[in-house]
Amino acid sequence: MKQDVALKILCSGENVFLTGSAGTGKTFVINKYIKYLKERRIEPAIVAPTGIAASHIGGKTIHSFFSIGIKEYIDDGYINWLTRQRFLGGRLRDLKVLIVDEISMVSPELFSSMDRILRAFKKSNEPFGGVQVILSGDFFQLPPISKERKEIKFVWQTNLWQNMGLKICYLEEKFRQDDEVLINILEEIRSGEVSEDSMDVFRSRYKKKLANNFNPTKLYTHNADVDKINEIELENLSGKSITFSATTKGSKKNIEKIFKSSLVAEEVKLKKEAIVIFIKNNYEKGYINGTLGKVVSFTEVGNHPIVEIFSGRKIVAEKDEWLLEDDKGDIKARVRQTPLRLAWALTIHKSQGMTLDAAEIDLSKTFEIGQGYVALSRIKSIQGLRLMGLNDIALKVDELVLEIDCEMKEISRLNSIEFRNLNEKELIETHQNFIVKCGGTIEEREIEENKKGIKKMAKDEKKSFKSEQPRGGTIEITKKMLRDKKTIAQIAKERGLAESTILSHLQEIKKLLPELDIEHLKPKAEILCLVLGKAKEIKNKKNPDDFSQDGQIRLRPIFEGLNEKISYEEIKLAMLFWKE
Known part of the structure; x- marks a missing residue:
């Protein structure tokens, strides 16, 4: 299916599964749809199962958005407790469109939990409470990590999936990788048959030095190998290491549950220049689980690491908390630790959703089919591959996925024909009816104004990214509007910015001008x-x-x-x- 046809199907209000191999533009189509909705005054919820995946789509993790902590499955008691939480009410009751990225990494249990929460908040027995659901991802990527063998490991095997009436949109045109050799290899892996020519390519990349002695991200299958490489890299740095030890509260059993279900470590050793990854979401501080950066120094008081992330922003990584709660919301255990881990090397699971210029990949200890495909689809070109090893299952994919993939391609082909044959007038009417149903606008004048606001917001963000004092100009505009007694909602709408951005401006303005009258707020x-x-x-x-x-x-x-x-x-x- 072509991207433009997929976008038309999304705009029609149907529940959609958007899929395709790496580089076919799934994220591009999703972003086009998000822009389309925002121009019509509809704010979609954008979620993903991991912090890295969420950061790429500009969303939140599923666990954070639905406020379910570290749980996968929740019972009726917990759902009842959630429905009484005031801060969740508006967010979920007003929701019209839910976009879930990297759906292959979502467990059937978590999938069911999202559905049951929305049914409860919407007081509707329709799947996901009747909101439009867009699922995006590729089931050739890795399934969710599970410590137990399960009969059902993919969401497409659930009754819920079957009952959603999903329109399958299978994108087939490649856009990301500009390397025909790599594209061909990935397609062969997806077909279940890798040719001898492709094996020759792998042999040519074995322990190959990369151009300009480039030091690539290292992707390995096992945590133990990743930890070992990171320890060696840390040792190679000059200077003293600083050790951060976790503090805990609760029973030993419950504390162990926190350590097992998260990436938090009992001990973290760091030095200046260490490459690190944040392992927790903290929107207040400006980082999420998956934010990469480098330790540039430590604070004088408390020795907290100062991390420069790749946008150039510096964040003080103070200790954060991991909590284990029971179904009533009572805290049973607590771990407090610096929210960082070393990141010269990453597991293939952790790399899912990333795009890398180059990578050193070791598939000699592959233990799960699909790991090779995921690792290789991270890179843009075969010239960016330094291969350290392959084993017998490294290039295999799940037989179940191969089978369903053929079915999905055929269903997508039929959907494409159906929508291409629709009368243009009828299609526009369908699109407009959905927008009206969601409470959005179909007035052309208003849509054009919203487009300008969104463009302005993107321009402001671009300026703020480059500027040393990024938000000075934009804060001045907010300050003037506050003096005109405009509300946060009015300012956000007029400026095409999020209310949270205006609130951040307000905090900074009050620090500089504590006497500013904001009684109207x-x-x-x-x-x-x-x-x-x-x-x-x-x-x-x-x-x-x-x-x-x-x-x-x-x-x-x-x-x-x-x-x-x-x-x-x-x-x-x-x-x-x-x-x-």
């Missing part, structure tokens, strides 16, 4: 009372973990202290009225 008395009361309580307790390096009260203890019933955005706004 004051939250409801009930919220203000709860937030400021909890802040006062935290201040009086004087627990150092509850304060940032500059002595400010962190948002998280307030959020948790109020049983997660008030959102971070509401807390941020209320704290602007905090008088110490």
Whole structure:
């Protein structure tokens, strides 16, 4: 199927499974659809199973968006508890479009949990509560990690998948890799038959030195190999290492559950110049699980690592928390540790969703079919491959996936014919009906205004990326609009920016101009009372973990202290009225 046909199907409001091999433009089509929706005043939810995948699509992790912690499966009691959480209500009840990227990595249990949560919030028995669901991914990628053998390991094997009425859109035209040799090899792996010519190519890349002695990202199958390489690389750096030890609270059994279900380590050794990866989401601090960077120094107080991420921004990696909660939301165990791991080498699982200029790949210990395909599809060109080894299963793919792949291609072909034959007028009407149903706009004038706003936002972001003091100009505009007594929602709409961005501007403006009158933005008395009361309580307790390096009260203890019933955005706004 061509990209333009797939986009027309998405715009029709159908539930869709968008698939295709690496480089066919799945993310491109998704981004076009997101832009189309935003231009019509519809805000889709964009989620993915891992932080790296979420960062590539500009979304959140599934666990974070649906507020299900480290769980895969949740029971009715937990769902009932979620429906009483005020901060989740608006987000899920108003949801019209859900986009799930890297669906191959979503377990059937997690898939079911998302469905059941949305049915509960929407009070609807339709799949996913009746919202449009776009699933994107490639089942030749790796399935979700599971410690137990399961009868059903892919979401397409579930009854839920069968009941969604999904339109299959299988993209077949290649756009990413500009290397015909690599494209051909990947297609052969997907077909289940790798030719001798392709094996000759692999032999030619065995331990091959890359151009300009380029030091590539190293991809390995096992954590033990990754850890060993990272330790050697750390040892090669000059200077003293600093060790960060985890602090824990709770029973040994529950603490072990946290360590087993996350990437947090009991001990982390770091040096200046170490390549690292963040292993937790912290939107407040500006990093997610999967953000890569380099340690450039350590703070004078507390010795916290200062990490420069690839955008050039520097983040102080203070200790973060991993919690284990029961179905009532009570905390059973807690681990506190620096949210970093060394990242010269990564596991193939962790690399999923990345695009690399070059990679050193070792498939000699491949233990799961599909690992070779995933690793090789990370690189742009065969010239960027340094192959350290292959074993017998490295280039194999799942027989079940091979079988379903042929079926999906045929269904997609029929869907393509059906939509290409539709009357243009009828198609436009279908698209408009869906937008109206979602509460969006079909007024051309308004759509054009929204387009300008989105373009302006992209331009502002580009400027802020390049500028040393990125947001000065854009903050000045926000400041003027605040003086005109405009609300956060009005400013966001007029400027084509997210409300969270305007709120960040507001925080910075209040630091510089504490006397600025923002009384018109004051939250409801009930919220203000709860937030400021909890802040006062935290201040009086004087627990150092509850304060940032500059002595400010962190948002998280307030959020948790109020049983997660008030959102971070509401807390941020209320704290602007905090008088110490």
